[in-house]
Amino acid sequence: MAVFLQSLISGILIGGVYALIGIGLTLIFGVMRVINFAHGDILMVGMYLTYIIFTMMGVDPFVSVLITFPLMFLFGGFLQKVFINRILNAVAQNQILLTIGLGLIMSNTVMLIFTSDYKILTTSYSSATLQVGGGVSVSTPLLISFLITAAITAALYWFLLKTDTGQAIRATAQDRDAAQLMGINVKRMSIIAFGLGAALAGTAGALISPTYYIFPQVGGVFTLKAFVITVLGGMGSVVGATLGGVLIGITESMSAVYISSGWKDVVVFVLFLLVLLFKPSGLMGKSRT
Amino acid sequence: MRKQLLALGATLALSPCLLAQKIGVINSMSGPEAPIGENITNGIKLAEEDLKKKGFNLQLVWEDDTGKPQISMSAMEKLATRENVAGVVGPYTSACSNAVAKLAEKYKVPLLIPAAAKEEITRQGLKHVFRMNAPADQYASSLIDAATALGRPKTIAFIYENTDFGTSTSKTAKDYVAKKGIQVVADVSYPKGSADYRSTLAQIKSKNPDLVFMVSYVADAILLMRQSKEVGLQPQAFLGAGAGFTTAEFAKERAISEAVISCTQWTDDVSWPGAKDFGTRYKAKFGKEPTYHAACAYASMMIMAETARNAGGDRAKTRDGLKAGKWNGVMGEVKFADYDGFTNQNNHQMLVQQILGGNYETVLPAPFATKKAVYPFPKWK
Numbered sequence: 110m111a112v113f114l115q116s117l118i119s120g121i122l123i124g125g126v127y128a129l130i131g132i133g134l135t136l137i138f139g140v141m142r143v144i145n146f147a148h149g150d151i152l153m154v155g156m157y158l159t160y161i162i163f164t165m166m167g168v169d170p171f172v173s174v175l176i177t178f179p180l181m182f183l184f185g186g187f188l189q190k191v192f193i194n195r196i197l198n199a200v201a202q203n204q205i206l207l208t209i210g211l212g213l214i215m216s217n218t219v220m221l222i223f224t225s226d227y228k229i230l231t232t233s234y235s236s237a238t239l240q241v242g243g244g245v246s247v248s249t250p251l252l253i254s255f256l257i258t259a260a261i262t263a264a265l266y267w268f269l270l271k272t273d274t275g276q277a278i279r280a281t282a283q284d285r286d287a288a289q290l291m292g293i294n295v296k297r298m299s300i301i302a303f304g305l306g307a308a309l310a311g312t313a314g315a316l317i318s319p320t321y322y323i324f325p326q327v328g329g330v331f332t333l334k335a336f337v338i339t340v341l342g343g344m345g346s347v348v349g350a351t352l353g354g355v356l357i358g359i360t361e362s363m364s365a366v367y368i369s370s371g372w373k374d375v376v377v378f379v380l381f382l383l384v385l386l387f388k389p390s391g392l393m394g395k396s397r398t
Numbered sequence: 399m400r401k402q403l404l405a406l407g408a409t410l411a412l413s414p415c416l417l418a419q420k421i422g423v424i425n426s427m428s429g430p431e432a433p434i435g436e437n438i439t440n441g442i443k444l445a446e447e448d449l450k451k452k453g454f455n456l457q458l459v460w461e462d463d464t465g466k467p468q469i470s471m472s473a474m475e476k477l478a479t480r481e482n483v484a485g486v487v488g489p490y491t492s493a494c495s496n497a498v499a500k501l502a503e504k505y506k507v508p509l510l511i512p513a514a515a516k517e518e519i520t521r522q523g524l525k526h527v528f529r530m531n532a533p534a535d536q537y538a539s540s541l542i543d544a545a546t547a548l549g550r551p552k553t554i555a556f557i558y559e560n561t562d563f564g565t566s567t568s569k570t571a572k573d574y575v576a577k578k579g580i581q582v583v584a585d586v587s588y589p590k591g592s593a594d595y596r597s598t599l600a601q602i603k604s605k606n607p608d609l610v611f612m613v614s615y616v617a618d619a620i621l622l623m624r625q626s627k628e629v630g631l632q633p634q635a636f637l638g639a640g641a642g643f644t645t646a647e648f649a650k651e652r653a654i655s656e657a658v659i660s661c662t663q664w665t666d667d668v669s670w671p672g673a674k675d676f677g678t679r680y681k682a683k684f685g686k687e688p689t690y691h692a693a694c695a696y697a698s699m700m701i702m703a704e705t706a707r708n709a710g711g712d713r714a715k716t717r718d719g720l721k722a723g724k725w726n727g728v729m730g731e732v733k734f735a736d737y738d739g740f741t742n743q744n745n746h747q748m749l750v751q752q753i754l755g756g757n758y759e760t761v762l763p764a765p766f767a768t769k770k771a772v773y774p775f776p777k778w779k
Contacts (some may be wrong), residue, residue: 224436321622362597365594
């Protein structure tokens with residue numbers, strides 16, 4: 110029972126961070142219909158940003174989210190305005206090539222600056238735990254990052270549902286042309302959406318840093334994960350991405366214990382295929398015609 | 399006249415190639431294996447420098463395999479057919495080395511593998527494939543011998559990454575503990591790069607093993623130990639096989655790395671000729687501690703270059719030279735022998751070390767020991 114609870118809890122906590130990565134990707138896709146293959150690399154940039162802020166200025170990785178979030182927002186906005194904006198109406202292959210290219214440039218630039226050495230952030234609480242009782246322990250940094258994730262997700266929901274800009278973003282996602290006809294500045298919404306997506310990925314990077322390790326090629330793992338999460342939840346659906354992230358986290362954790370850790374990716378992808386078989390548009394997706 | 403000019407031009411163009419000793423290097427210089435690959439690159443660069451000082455006219459042809467076997471193979475094809483090298487040093491990972499070994503045999507190019515652990519590589523009777531480092535079974539038997547010398551463990555748990563290196567190391571370890579009468583209570587593999595091993599470690603904890611045997615590359619090793627502390631896994635000893643448990647980064651994480659036992663092919667405080675000097679010069683040149691990969695790569699390149707020169711760049715003669723030769727250098731005595739089903743394998747002496755006070759201290763075998771081992775593993779704070 111202790112093993113079951115332990116794996117359920119760590120699954121949910123890890124899933125929270127996955128969700129944050131997925132939400133960023135789904136937001137970008139929803140608004141621009143661009144599949145961002147550089148998403149993992151943006152996350153990687155966020156990790157290095159956290160690393161710099163931590164080692165140079167001694168700011169705690171979790172506090173540094175306050176700096177990372179706006180910086181990554183600007184970075185995302187810049188990418189959108191300078192690069193992505195030009196290929197919004199291009200064929201899908203070109204969009205994919207552009208984002209892959211941007212990702213490669215990011216990871217290789219970082220490799221030139223920081224070398225390919227693994228960096229590990231060691232904080233005073235890196236391996237601290239909270240005893241929950243019944244032999245179950247929770248990693249303190251993971252718990253903090255989960256709480257921050259939950260807070261950010263809640264704030265994002267509020268922003269998308271209640272504010273004018275949020276509603277304009279959702280309108281753009283629903284129908285770009287109609288939104289434009291209604292007087293929404295679609296280009297600005299795109300910049301905000303990409304900025305938000307990048308900021309969320311960067312924040313996820315910052316939140317993972319204290320418990321994971323940092324190296325220039327780390328992005329690939331998370332790009333793949335982000336895709337599974339968003340497609341599973343339904344492309345463009347923020348609720349779906351949240352759900353997808355937590356679901357993948359729990360599935361990984363559970364299958365590692367009850368099947369084999371070597372097979373946990375297989376279980377995740379089988380689940381993924383099953384969902385697509387029975388609900389091709391994803392858990393929360395609406396099929397588009 | 400025109401023909402003569404052409405011939406002259408051709409000779410001029412070819413002459414440096416004819417004189418220079420061409421040796422290929424395949425290594426993981428980018429990609430996920432790059433952090434360890436870099437040590438190999440540095441070791442070879444230091445060897446190149448030393449060889450040039452000795453008056454060798456050496457030309458190295460560098461190929462980056464990015465850690466992928468298929469790229470490693472095309473690099474080998476290129477070196478064998480277009481670059482016409484006398485021999486090849488590399489690649490780094492077991493998966494790449496195993497793929498390239500068969501090609502080396504096909505093209506009859508002498509291949510000296512510096513630091514890949516999988517046993518099978520030199521167990522296929524390949525005549526052109528040589529290996530410097532001790533294979534995976536040595537990691538396993540050295541570590542388990544150390545544990546049985548220090549205490550009386552009865553049960554063992556295995557956790558290893560599901561790569562060539564991880565599975566082959568733990569498989570031989572499992573065969574070895576069966577002979578020693580130690581019971582395997584858990585046996586889990588994991589895909590490398592996972593962020594969360596807590597559930598797996600909690601499961602291992604519930605079996606309460608005397609020994610925990612881990613096989614991982616750099617970063618996973620730190621995560622595994624951090625999360626072992628989190629879930630409160632408390633065996634008599636943590637045995638870390640290879641790569642990830644023998645890096646300076648790992649030793650620096652003192653809260654979680656203290657008293658972890660690992661074994662290595664090489665350290666700079668060992669009494670092998672030139673080892674200390676190699677360590678000092680390496681630190682001066684590259685600004686970091688050399689790993690065993692660097693020493694293996696250095697020794698491999700020195701031996702390959704020397705043999706290739708003596709053979710005049712002829713591949714068959716280089717192969718015979720490697721087979722017949724005997725060297726004594728930074729890696730101790732080197733001889734490529736046939737034993738226990740291995741072909742052209744250097745029967746290398748492994749060193750068992752423990753992290754004490756943030757440093758790797760050799761604890762076994764006795765002639766090389768610098769400190770006394772701490773056993774059992776101290777309680778987590």
